[in-house]
Amino acid sequence: MEPHAAGTPAVDHRVDAPSGRGSRGPSAVAGLVAAGVTLGAAHLTAALLEPRGTPLTAVGDAFVDLTPAWLKDLAIAAFGVADKVALLVGMVVVLGLAAAGLGVLARTRPGLARAGVLAIGLLGAAAAVTRPSAGPLAAVPSLVGAAAGLLALGRLVGLAAGRTRGSAGPAVPTGPDRRAFLGAAALTAAAAVLAGAAGSAVGSLGRTVDAARTALRLPRPARPAAPVPAAASVAVPGVGPLVTPADAFFRIDTALTVPRVDPATWELRVHGLVEQEVRLPFDELLASRLVEAHVTLACVSNPVGGDLIGNARWLGLPVRELLARARPLADADMVLSTSADGFTASTPLEVLTDDRDALLAVGMNGEPLPLQHGFPVRMVVPGLYGFVSATKWVVDLEVTRFADAQAYWTVRGWSERGPVKTSSRIEAPRPGARVAAGRVAVGGTAWAQHTGIAGVEVQVDDGPWRAADLAAPISVDTWRQWSWTWDATPGEHVLRVRATDTTGRTQTEERQDVVPDGATGWHEVRVSVDA
Numbered sequence: 001m002e003p004h005a006a007g008t009p010a011v012d013h014r015v016d017a018p019s020g021r022g023s024r025g026p027s028a029v030a031g032l033v034a035a036g037v038t039l040g041a042a043h044l045t046a047a048l049l050e051p052r053g054t055p056l057t058a059v060g061d062a063f064v065d066l067t068p069a070w071l072k073d074l075a076i077a078a079f080g081v082a083d084k085v086a087l088l089v090g091m092v093v094v095l096g097l098a099a100a101g102l103g104v105l106a107r108t109r110p111g112l113a114r115a116g117v118l119a120i121g122l123l124g125a126a127a128a129v130t131r132p133s134a135g136p137l138a139a140v141p142s143l144v145g146a147a148a149g150l151l152a153l154g155r156l157v158g159l160a161a162g163r164t165r166g167s168a169g170p171a172v173p174t175g176p177d178r179r180a181f182l183g184a185a186a187l188t189a190a191a192a193v194l195a196g197a198a199g200s201a202v203g204s205l206g207r208t209v210d211a212a213r214t215a216l217r218l219p220r221p222a223r224p225a226a227p228v229p230a231a232a233s234v235a236v237p238g239v240g241p242l243v244t245p246a247d248a249f250f251r252i253d254t255a256l257t258v259p260r261v262d263p264a265t266w267e268l269r270v271h272g273l274v275e276q277e278v279r280l281p282f283d284e285l286l287a288s289r290l291v292e293a294h295v296t297l298a299c300v301s302n303p304v305g306g307d308l309i310g311n312a313r314w315l316g317l318p319v320r321e322l323l324a325r326a327r328p329l330a331d332a333d334m335v336l337s338t339s340a341d342g343f344t345a346s347t348p349l350e351v352l353t354d355d356r357d358a359l360l361a362v363g364m365n366g367e368p369l370p371l372q373h374g375f376p377v378r379m380v381v382p383g384l385y386g387f388v389s390a391t392k393w394v395v396d397l398e399v400t401r402f403a404d405a406q407a408y409w410t411v412r413g414w415s416e417r418g419p420v421k422t423s424s425r426i427e428a429p430r431p432g433a434r435v436a437a438g439r440v441a442v443g444g445t446a447w448a449q450h451t452g453i454a455g456v457e458v459q460v461d462d463g464p465w466r467a468a469d470l471a472a473p474i475s476v477d478t479w480r481q482w483s484w485t486w487d488a489t490p491g492e493h494v495l496r497v498r499a500t501d502t503t504g505r506t507q508t509e510e511r512q513d514v515v516p517d518g519a520t521g522w523h524e525v526r527v528s529v530d531a
């Protein structure tokens with residue numbers, strides 16, 4: 001019982017006088033340390049029991065998936081890697097503030113503080129069990145964490161307040177002992193860090209999957225990609241590589257932590273509107289007739305002039321061969337692909353059954369897929385933005401109808417279909433560059449996947465459009481480099497680019513945002529030319 005609960009005097013003596021409750025600082029520290037204990041214990045339990053139960057990532061992932069009111073911002077958050085770090089940091093800050101608050105609250109309202117810790121534990125548990133492919137076991141780490149946190153909070157707040165336990169009977173106020181408190185807090189914090197580190201060390205699933213990737217030897221393609229002609233690259237300094245190295249390839253997905261999918265247990269299920277359900281284990285996929293192709297993958301969130309686009313050599317099984325085994329029914333018009341982490345994409349059936357290199361890919365630039373690019377298996381479909389086609393960590397293909405099913409981004413305000421829009425960008429000179437008057441090498445890339453680029457034009461200020469030189473194509477499924485020599489005159493200038501595809505359509509000047517189906521508009525770059 002708190003004797004002053006009613007009729008507390010206006011002056012708060014607790015701040016200065018040791019009154020059996022300690023000051024706020026140590027209590028806040030007690031709350032923070034208890035939060036650390038909660039996370040450490042949960043992390044270790046998750047590593048031992050069920051990795052999908054790690055509360056911070058489960059809550060973060062649920063947050064990414066569930067916030068419907070912030071449609072656009074959410075999309076940007078999910079579409080950017082830096083924003084993931086921001087979300088995690090934000091969650092830690094919120095948790096830290098809540099923990100410090102609960103610590104302070106525990107001095108005067110211990111029951112309420114305990115309820116708060118429990119509520120946080122339940123939140124983590126609820127987020128974890130509702131993650132795709134997670135079972136009820138995923139709740140355990142958060143609950144164990146909350147229990148450990150409660151214990152730590154009780155003991156530390158007691159010490160901060162100077163309550164020591166008598167050999168029998170209730171806690172006795174003796175006045176705070178800072179050294180005893182700080183010692184206990186430091187020890188508990190160290191234990192929490194140790195538990196967390198141990199959790200990371202035993203992260204058994206992570207290790208298995210890393211080892212499986214390292215040990216994997218990709219089969220030779222039955223049909224190798226044609227060699228890239230030397231004439232496909234322009235000799236303009238500042239224009240990026242024609243084939244993007246895997247470690248420089250943009251990464252976009254909704255996963256806060258990279259899903260770890262073990263190829264030993266991986267299996268792709270093809271079902272829905274099919275005559276024959278098909279299950280494809282990884283060994284069987286590797287033993288199939290794999291082909292290799294260069295395909296340029298672009299994100300629908302790529303702004304005009306942006307770099308959410310890359311070109312790689314992919315090794316995989318044509319999706320049409322798998323669909324031929326399943327035999328789609330006549331009324332089907334879409335394939336909904338699902339990843340191990342619950343992302344879905346809606347791809348038109350016709351695009352997956354025509355003769356293009358729509359692949360169930362296992363290799364990228366001659367190596368097994370990097371974990372963050374979808375190991376062990378992802379889809380790559382020439383001509384479509386990634387959000388409607390390029391499902392990473394893919395585990396399920398449901399043959400269905402656009403009228404019957406919607407994909408992850410479609411229910412969040414994006415288009416159900418996403419053909420790539422013909423686009424081009426200037427890579428050299430860079431925006432804001434200073435160049436010397438005279439001949440200036442201008443260059444960049446243009447793309448219209450599965451249609452092909454027929455021409456690129458460049459404009460200086462409001463002058464006439466001039467045809468750029470096109471480098472040799474790799475194929476219609478890849479981007480194409482271009483170059484143009486500019487006779488630059490002193491002063492400030494704007495360079496503009498536009499591409500025309502093989503259907504004769506020229507990029508529209510009209511500016512459109514990335515939502516719902518990709519940006520439009522001409523890329524322009526401002527340059528200062530010195531005399």
Ligand SMILES: Nc1nc2c(c(=O)[nH]1)N[C@H]1C(S)=C(S)[C@@H](COP(=O)(O)O)O[C@H]1N2
Nearest residue numbers: 250251252253254299339343386387390392
């Ligand atoms: N599982 C999963 N696959 C996914 C996504 C995702 O969020 N989850 N994002 C898609 C989007 S929007 C794009 S642009 C591409 C990006 O592929 P990359 O990260 O290999 O460049 O992956 C697609 N596949």
Ligand SMILES: [Mo]
Nearest residue numbers: 299300386387
């Ligand atoms: Mo994307």
